[in-house]
Every structure is written in C-alpha cells, then in structure tokens.
Amino acid sequence: xxxxxxxxxxxxxxxxxxxxxxxxxxxxxxxxxxxxxxxxxxxxxxxxxxxxxxxxxxxxxxxxxxxxxxxxxxxxxxxxxxxxxxxxxxxxxxxxxxxxxxxxxxxxxxxxxxxxxxxxxxxxxxxxxxxxxxxxxxxxxxxxxxxxxxxxxxxxxxxxxxxxxxxxxxxxxxxxxxxxxxxxxxxxxxxxxxxxxxxxxxxxxxxxxxxxxxxxxxxxxxxxxxxxxxxxxxxxxxxxxxxxxxxxxxxxxxxxxxxxxxxxxxxxxxxxxxxxxxxxxxxxxxxxxxxxxxxxxxxxxxxxxxxxxxxxxxxxxxxxxxxxxxxxxxxxxxxxxxxxxx
Amino acid sequence: xxxxxxxxxxxxxxxxxxxxxxxxxxxxxxxxxxxxxxxxxxxxxxxxxxxxxxxxxxxxxxxxxxxxxxxxxxxxxxxxxxxxxxxxxxxxxxxxxxxxxx
Numbered sequence: 088x089x090x091x092x093x094x095x096x097x098x099x100x101x102x103x104x105x106x107x108x109x110x111x112x113x114x115x116x117x118x119x120x121x122x123x124x125x126x127x128x129x130x131x132x133x134x135x136x137x138x139x140x141x142x143x144x145x146x147x148x149x150x151x152x153x154x155x156x157x158x159x160x161x162x163x164x165x166x167x168x169x170x171x172x173x174x175x176x177x178x179x180x181x182x183x184x185x186x187x188x189x190x191x192x193x194x195x196x197x198x199x200x201x202x203x204x205x206x207x208x209x210x211x212x213x214x215x216x217x218x219x220x221x222x223x224x225x226x227x228x229x230x231x232x233x234x235x236x237x238x239x240x241x242x243x244x245x246x247x248x249x250x251x252x253x254x255x256x257x258x259x260x261x262x263x264x265x266x267x268x269x270x271x272x273x274x275x276x277x278x279x280x281x282x283x284x285x286x287x288x289x290x291x292x293x294x295x296x297x298x299x300x301x302x303x304x305x306x307x308x309x310x311x312x313x314x315x316x317x318x319x320x321x322x323x324x325x326x327x328x329x330x331x332x333x334x335x336x337x338x339x340x341x342x343x344x345x346x347x348x349x350x351x352x353x354x355x356x357x358x359x360x361x362x363x364x365x366x367x368x369x370x371x372x373x374x375x376x377x378x379x380x381x382x383x384x385x386x387x388x389x390x391x392x393x394x395x396x397x398x399x400x401x402x403x404x405x406x407x408x409x410x411x412x413x414x415x416x417x418x419x420x421x422x423x424x425x426x427x428x429x
Numbered sequence: 430x431x432x433x434x435x436x437x438x439x440x441x442x443x444x445x446x447x448x449x450x451x452x453x454x455x456x457x458x459x460x461x462x463x464x465x466x467x468x469x470x471x472x473x474x475x476x477x478x479x480x481x482x483x484x485x486x487x488x489x490x491x492x493x494x495x496x497x498x499x500x501x502x503x504x505x506x507x508x509x510x511x512x513x514x515x516x517x518x519x520x521x522x523x524x525x526x527x528x529x530x531x
Contacts, residue, residue, distance in 0.1 A: 131466070131467070135466065135467045135470070135473050136467060139472060208466055214501070214503050215503070216503040216504065217503060217504050217530035217531065248500070248501075249500035250500055250501065271500070272499075272500075272505040273500075275496070277497040277498075277500045301504075301505060320507075334503070336474075336500075336501050337473075337474070337501040339466065339473075339475060340464075340466055385468075
C-alpha cells in the first residue's frame with residue numbers, strides 16, 4: 088500500500104510540544120512522523136493566538152504564538168520530520184511484531200515503535216451552533232467547510248458568522264447560488280475590510296441578502312434541509328427557503344478518537360508516570376496539555392521537559408538492544424553533525 | 430463578593446468572587462463546565478456567558494477585541510459577554526451570569 092509508512096515514532100499533534108518532541112527524539116536518532124488535523128504546525132499557538140505575546144519561554148523574553156512555532160519548526164529541520172496535515176488520528180492498533188499502527192481519517196497508515204500523544208486539548212473541529220436537531224442535517228445539508236463549490240450551484244444557501252470564512256464563502260458562492268443569505272449578530276465583521284466591502288456591494292445590488300440576526304431553527308426531512316428560521320436583532324422571527332446551511336464560528340477542541348485508544352482517561356486527560364511520560368499502555372506516551380500527573384502544570388515549559396524524558400524512554404522501547412548514550416549538544420560532535428552545524 | 434452562576438442545566442451556584450480574578454477563573458475553579466480553551470486570552474469565545482439584564486449595563490463595556498471575539502460565539506445574545514473579560518470587583522457583588530450553550 089502506497090500510503091503506509093514505517094518510522095520510529097508517531098507524534099499525534101504538531102503543536103509546540105509535538106514539534107519539540109521531534110528534536111528530542113532526533114537527538115537519539117529516532118525519526119518521527121507527525122499527524123495533525125490542522126493544515127499547518129503550531130496547534131493552539133497558531134490557531135488561537137498567533138499574534139498574542141508569550142512571556143514565559145526560558146530565554147525568549149517575548150515571542151508570539153506564530154513566532155514560537157516558526158522557531159521550533161526551524162529548530163527541528165535537521166531531523167526532517169514528516170508532517171501529515173489535515174488528518175485526524177482515528178485508530179490505533181498493536182501489530183503482531185509489537186509495533187503500533189496508526190490510521191488517520193485520510194487513509195494514511197503509519198507503523199512505528201512508539202506513539203507520542205501531544206494533542207493538547209484535542210482535535211480542532213468546527214464549532215456547532217446550538218440549533219436543535221442540527222446533527223441530523225450534517226451529512227447532507229449543513230456543512231462546516233466547502234469541499235466542492237459545484238455542490239452548491241443553484242442552491243439556496245444560508246451562511247452564518249462574521250469572520251473571514253463566512254465572508255469569503257459568501258463572496259465565492261454568491262455567483263453560483265440561487266439565493267444566498269448571510270446572517271451575523273451585528274453589523275460589523277472580524278474579517279478583511281475588502282471582503283466586507285465586496286459583501287456590502289453584493290447586498291446593495293440585491294445579489295445576496297444580509298441580516299443582522301441568527302439562525303434559530305432548521306426544518307426539513309431525512310437530513311434534507313428545506314427551510315431555516317432566522318431571528319433578527321429585535322428577536323422577530325421569520326422563515327426562508329434554504330437547502331444548505333453553512334455555519335462559520337471557528338474551531339473548538341474535542342478529544343475525538345483518542346478517547347477510544349484505551350488509555351484509561353481521567354477527566355479527558357491521559358494519566359502518565361513522571362519518569363517516562365508513558366501511559367498505562369507500554370509504548371504509548373503522552374506529553375503536554377493532554378496528560379495528567381500529580382503536580383501537573385499546563386505550561387509549554389513543562390511540555391518541553393516531558394518531551395525530553397519521553398524521548399529517553401522511547402529510545403529504550405524502539406532500540407532495546409542499543410545503549411543510550413546521553414550527550415550534550417554543546418560538546419558532542421556527533422549531535423552537532425546531526426544538527427548540521429559541524 | 431458573590432457571583433451567582435447558572436449552569437447549562439439551570440442549577441444556580443453561589444460562588445465567592447476574588448478581587449482581581451476574572452469571572453471565567455471563578456467559574457473554572459468552581460468546577461463549572463466553562464471551556465476557556467485559550468486560558469483567558471480573549472482568543473477563543475469558549476467562556477461565553479449571558480449577563481443578567483440588571484447587571485449588563487453595570488459592567489465595564491466590551492473592548493473591541495471582545496466584541497470581535499464574540500463573533501465566534503455560536504449562541505450570541507445582546508447580553509453576551511466573555512467571562513475572561515469580566516474582572517471581579519467590589520461593585521459587582523451579586524453579579525448573575527448564565528453559562529451559554531456549548
């Protein structure tokens with residue numbers, strides 16, 4: 088199978104701790120593949136606060152979420168990690184030879200000696216508006232992303248939200264929709280100004296409708312949407328014909344399939360020992376915000392430490408017959424060679 | 430000072446506010462189901478609450494950041510606030526908030 092690969096370590100989550108795990112594993116000659124549901128590295132740092140300041144990284148008096156991600160990405164480059172973006176780790180099975188096989192929802196299969204769960208608060212998934220019965224429409228009429236624009240040709244579309252996604256898809260789908268209604272709770276947007284201007288021009292020309300308000304109810308049969316009830320700012324409600332509803336309220340974190348990996352979760356966190364940062368299942372490690380142990384602090388600082396100890400333990404699992412030689416990057420010519428500086 | 434918090438099941442909780450703490454922190458410390466994914470950075474809209482009408486105008490107004498971040502709240506109401514942006518203070522004794530739906 089072409090999409091099956093073998094490596095030393097699978098890291099679930101390409102946030103700051105997953106990225107630094109590549110470094111610590113790499114120093115011990117362990118190669119890593121990372122799986123992340125987002126389309127780029129950084130996790131919460133780039134998804135939630137790319138521009139926000141971080142002041143508690145040792146040696147970096149000030150760095151932004153994006154800046155830290157960029158530096159970590161640079162730091163691990165010598166170890167040539169393989170990234171599998173836009174994929175959710177969906178299944179984990181032990182192989183007859185004792186290694187692990189991780190499968191993703193995109194059909195990738197990775198076989199490795201160890202699995203490192205660095206999934207933070209879980210997978211980023213679209214926020215679902217609390218509209219009664221919305222789940223029933225999700226496979227056919229309610230979409231949190233546009234995969235194929237053609238699927239929306241000739242449709243009566245309702246878009247909710249006030250960010251760039253809501254505005255971009257309003258502009259992109261308006262020319263092919265039969266009708267398009269954008270609803271947002273205020274007459275202001277958290278989106279690029281030129282998109283807002285374009286949207287207002289379309290609305291003024293009568294090619295789309297913009298309402299200040301929200302979606303209150305969905306109506307239809309067997310998952311096929313027929314009408315949507317909207318409520319205006321004055322709470323007045325009315326119903327319009329609609330066959331597609333696209334809510335764009337950003338992302339939230341859900342634990343997802345990791346909950347089914349048999350790791351004896353405690354309040355959605357994975358218990359680990361503090362010598363190895365291994366879970367109760369040998370060969371599966373958990374580091375960063377997703378783990379728990381006495382005294383745990385959800386700080387990146389702690390996650391970096393956990394990555395270093397995890398790597399030592401992971402080496403013993405992946406290379407049981409080799410001695411572990413502990414070296415410092417400052418003084419070791421062999422480490423410096425790996426880092427590409429000697 | 431007291432904060433009265435109403436959870437998603439409608440149960441009322443009387444919580445002890447602490448000067449300088451945010452309402453989000455008080456709710457989280459009390460074990461109430463407030464996500465607060467970004468940890469209080471006004472970056473995720475998952476600490477969304479509705480402020481009792483009688484109290485809404487007595488709070489310092491929303492910042493522009495909070496107004497923009499509320500665009501990402503899925504169940505906006507005119508009395509929506511992000512609880513990480515409300516700081517406990519003596520004048521807020523008796524503040525009533527309802528945790529917004531997930």
